[in-house]
Amino acid sequence: MEKKISDIVSNEAKAIDAIIEEFLPAEEGCAKTVMTAMNYSIHVGGKRLRPMFMQKTYEMFGGTDEEIIHPFMAAIEMIHTYSLCHDDLPAMDNDDMRRGKKSTHAMFGEAMGILAGDGLLNYAFETAIGAFDLVGDADEAGQIRRISRALGVLANKAGIYGMIAGQVVDIESEDKPAGEVTMDTIRFIHENKTAAMIESSMMIGAILAGASDEEVRTVEQIGSDIGLAFQIQDDILDITGSDDVLGKPTGSDTKNNKTTYVTLVGLDRAKEDVKTVSQRAVENLSKLPGSGSMAGIFLAELIGYLIVRDR
Amino acid sequence: MEKKISDIVSNEAKAIDAIIEEFLPAEEGCAKTVMTAMNYSIHVGGKRLRPMFMQKTYEMFGGTDEEIIHPFMAAIEMIHTYSLCHDDLPAMDNDDMRRGKKSTHAMFGEAMGILAGDGLLNYAFETAIGAFDLVGDADEAGQIRRISRALGVLANKAGIYGMIAGQVVDIESEDKPAGEVTMDTIRFIHENKTAAMIESSMMIGAILAGASDEEVRTVEQIGSDIGLAFQIQDDILDITGSDDVLGKPTGSDTKNNKTTYVTLVGLDRAKEDVKTVSQRAVENLSKLPGSGSMAGIFLAELIGYLIVRDR
Numbered sequence: 001m002e003k004k005i006s007d008i009v010s011n012e013a014k015a016i017d018a019i020i021e022e023f024l025p026a027e028e029g030c031a032k033t034v035m036t037a038m039n040y041s042i043h044v045g046g047k048r049l050r051p052m053f054m055q056k057t058y059e060m061f062g063g064t065d066e067e068i069i070h071p072f073m074a075a076i077e078m079i080h081t082y083s084l085c086h087d088d089l090p091a092m093d094n095d096d097m098r099r100g101k102k103s104t105h106a107m108f109g110e111a112m113g114i115l116a117g118d119g120l121l122n123y124a125f126e127t128a129i130g131a132f133d134l135v136g137d138a139d140e141a142g143q144i145r146r147i148s149r150a151l152g153v154l155a156n157k158a159g160i161y162g163m164i165a166g167q168v169v170d171i172e173s174e175d176k177p178a179g180e181v182t183m184d185t186i187r188f189i190h191e192n193k194t195a196a197m198i199e200s201s202m203m204i205g206a207i208l209a210g211a212s213d214e215e216v217r218t219v220e221q222i223g224s225d226i227g228l229a230f231q232i233q234d235d236i237l238d239i240t241g242s243d244d245v246l247g248k249p250t251g252s253d254t255k256n257n258k259t260t261y262v263t264l265v266g267l268d269r270a271k272e273d274v275k276t277v278s279q280r281a282v283e284n285l286s287k288l289p290g291s292g293s294m295a296g297i298f299l300a301e302l303i304g305y306l307i308v309r310d311r
Numbered sequence: 312m313e314k315k316i317s318d319i320v321s322n323e324a325k326a327i328d329a330i331i332e333e334f335l336p337a338e339e340g341c342a343k344t345v346m347t348a349m350n351y352s353i354h355v356g357g358k359r360l361r362p363m364f365m366q367k368t369y370e371m372f373g374g375t376d377e378e379i380i381h382p383f384m385a386a387i388e389m390i391h392t393y394s395l396c397h398d399d400l401p402a403m404d405n406d407d408m409r410r411g412k413k414s415t416h417a418m419f420g421e422a423m424g425i426l427a428g429d430g431l432l433n434y435a436f437e438t439a440i441g442a443f444d445l446v447g448d449a450d451e452a453g454q455i456r457r458i459s460r461a462l463g464v465l466a467n468k469a470g471i472y473g474m475i476a477g478q479v480v481d482i483e484s485e486d487k488p489a490g491e492v493t494m495d496t497i498r499f500i501h502e503n504k505t506a507a508m509i510e511s512s513m514m515i516g517a518i519l520a521g522a523s524d525e526e527v528r529t530v531e532q533i534g535s536d537i538g539l540a541f542q543i544q545d546d547i548l549d550i551t552g553s554d555d556v557l558g559k560p561t562g563s564d565t566k567n568n569k570t571t572y573v574t575l576v577g578l579d580r581a582k583e584d585v586k587t588v589s590q591r592a593v594e595n596l597s598k599l600p601g602s603g604s605m606a607g608i609f610l611a612e613l614i615g616y617l618i619v620r621d622r
Contacts, residue, residue: 030499031476033483038471086429090402091421110402111482114425118397119471121429125436126466132459144455148443151462155437160349160430165342171422172344188341 005305008298013048016073020051023074023127037108037116038123041081044101050076050201052302053226057205057219059295060288067134068143072150072204075128079158080197082120083167089113092171121158128154141210150204157200166193174258181259187228190261194234195227218284225281229274230306235260236270241310278307316616319609320358327359327366327384334385334438348419348427349434352392355412361387361512363613364537368516368530370606371599378445379454383461383515386439390469391508393431394478400424403482432469439465452521461515468511477504485569492570498539501572505545506538529595536592540585541617546571547581552621589618 024042025035051073058069088095088103089110096106105113128151135143156162170189173181202223206216238253239262253260262270282300290296335353336346362384369380399406399414400421407417416424439462446454467473481500484492513534517527549564550573564571573581593611601607 025471029476030496031471031479031503034471034475034479082429086425089425091400091425112479114397114400114402115475115479115482117429118393118432119475121432122466122470122475126463126470129459129462129466132463144459148440148455148459151440152437152443155433155440159433159437160336160342160345164345164426164430164433165340168342168345168423168426171426185341192342 005301006309009047009052009302009305012052012298016048016051016055016077019070020048020074020077023071025123033108033112034115034119037104037112038078038119040107041085041104041116041120042077044099044104046077046080046099048077049230049302049306050080050197053198053223053299054201054205056295056299056302057202058209059205060290060293060299061206061209061211061215062290063205063209065143068131068147068208069205071127071131071134072154072208075124075154076197076201076204078120078124078127079154079163082117082124083158083163085113085117085120087167125151125155146208146210150207153200153203153207157196157203162192162196162200164192166191166196169193174256178257178259178263183261183264186259186261186264190228190231191224194231195224198227198230199223215288218288222281222284225277225284226303226306229277229281229303232261232270232274232277233307233309235262236267236274237310238262239267274307278303316612317620320363320613320616323363324359327362327388330381331359331362331385331388334382336434344419344423345426345430348415348423349389349392349430351418352396352415352427352431353388355410357388357391357410359388360541360613360617361391361508364509364534364610365512365516367606367610367613368513369520370516371601371604371610372517372520372522372526373601374516374520376454379442379458379519380516382438382442382445383465383519386435386465387508387512387515389431389435389438390465390474393428393435394469394474396424396428396431398478436462436466457519457521461518464511464514464518468507468514473503473507473511475503477502477507480504485567489568489570489574494572494575497570497572497575501539501542502535505542506535509538509541510534526599529599533592533595536588536595537614537617540588540592540614543572543581543585543588544618544620546573547578547585548621549573550578585618589614 020042024039027035027039054073054076055069063069084098085104087093088098089105095103097103104116108116131147132144135147158164166189169185170193173185173189199220200223202219203216206219211219235253238250238260241250265273281303285291285296285300285303288296291300331353335350338346338350365384365387366380374380395409396415398404399409400416406414408414415427419427442458443455446458469475477500480496481504484496484500510531511534513530514527517530522530546564549561549571552561576584592614596602596607596611596614599607602611
């Protein structure tokens with residue numbers, strides 16, 4: 001009997017949880033509270049999409065050395081989680097709930113919500129930089145160069161030319177009258193706040209597996225399309241989804257009178273665009289070497305799954 | 312006529328300002344606000360001690376390639392500055408003033424105070440990782456290995472096993488009755504919140520210049536002593552200093568009924584300890600190769616200067 005893609009994705013996420021777990025800090029010492037808060041925010045869960053995209057892209061390009069990719073998988077999820085920690089803060093989106101559980105600051109207090117986020121961002125780099133220790137002195141495969149390139153992408157896409165830029169514009173847009181937020185702004189937010197980290201995940205997978213510069217650029221474009229489709233689908237689910245399934249209140253965008261992709265083009269057009277953009281990603285994927293491999297086929301199915309998901 | 316050490320230090324700081332400036336982000340694009348807030352917080356100033364210690368340690372160990380050390384100098388100051396941005400937030404120390412100017416969140420709002428800090432921490436790594444691009448393909452000096460080791464120290468000392476740990480324990484101590492905060496706790500805070508970043512600065516200078524593992528360990532000990540002496544002196548200045556000279560209100564520790572090194576051992580003993588710890592640092596420094604060089608002599612004088620400073 002063929003397994004459902006949602007079950008396969010869910011199993012992959014569990015396997016990734018086990019990998020991430022190995023890299024989380026022990027909860028001990030004088031500053032134990034921040035480690036507990038960091039681990040709590042990771043354990044609240046999530047789809048683990050970023051490490052999943054990273055791992056599968058790595059495998060698609062023929063990467064086999066799990067030890068090298070694992071620290072980066074943990075690192076990208078730590079960065080994603082720090083961004084949620086800080087997004088949920090009272091001065092930002094002021095969310096007390098995240099995936100049906102208390103958000104980090106609601107659980108540990110505001111100071112610890114800030115520090116757990118700082119801790120995760122810093123520890124993400126500490127973890128990824130640790131990949132250098134796995135490379136032998138001979139380094140015949142040029143792994144050191146690949147790791148240093150991967151680190152560059154990790155930092156760039158998470159920072160002020162990537163995810164943080166998206167968050168800044170998102171925050172600033174909330175203070176604007178609805179009419180002033182244009183499609184260009186919405187696209188900038190989605191491209192940076194969401195897509196940049198998917199791009200990063202896939203690019204790092206490709207780089208560490210030894211993909212060419214041109215292949216890495218193609219992968220970046222695919223990640224960009226996946227991120228955009230994913231985020232439009234999120235805007236759609238805020239209107240059509242169920243609170244219980246999502247683990248957070250729907251209709252929050254409407255309630256906050258927030259301009260979204262859907263309010264700008266309407267629900268039907270938004271649904272159409274999710275499909276078009278996803279299909280473009282799948283088509284570009286099919287041109288890459290390794291797209292016919294197990295990992296390549298999984299990636300294409302994962303992209304398809306993301307546009308029919310209900311959470 | 313011999314120049315005063317305070318003038319020399321001040322001139323060095325100006326030269327470092329010019330170096331840091333080269334690495335600051337251009338204030339442009341949709342997310343311009345965060346770049347402006349980041350640069351503002353850097354421009355508020357400071358003694359630039361961390362990059363100064365880094366540069367002089369690098370030179371003391373015979374390092375000559377300025378291009379390699381400069382990104383790390385900028386990075387360490389960005390990390391120091393992010394920590395101040397976040398420390399000043401309402402949920403943390405709630406300080407509206409910093410060095411006689413508005414603190415970042417007081418100037419740009421709380422959300423931007425958080426994001427500017429995040430931006431600086433991330434950009435610090437982005438900047439330091441950029442050092443890899445300066446190494447040619449041949450890399451006969453093993454610079455790539457040195458940079459990767461330096462990155463490891465940068466991340467480790469700034470994170471949950473360094474600076475962040477100190478901040479966590481500091482925040483938690485504030486909520487405790489005065490009698491419960493022991494000398495062990497105060498030392499843990501100083502060792503991590505302050506000393507870890509001085510250690511990091513000097514270790515990175517040593518590593519990039521090709522110092523041996525043993526030399527790097529000695530440098531770490533020296534940095535630890537300098538950090539402790541520096542922080543005790545800070546506690547002393549909170550009592551004996553002048554508001555105008557310090558650029559921030561003195562007596563804040565007393566007002567907040569805060570346990571400090573001084574409240575635990577008294578002013579006289581604290582002053583004695585600053586001297587003892589500083590002298591130990593100078594003695595250990597004198598055993599290192601290069602301690603008789605211009606940079607080595609400057610470092611010894613800088614340590615002496617820090618314990619007589621009035622700001």
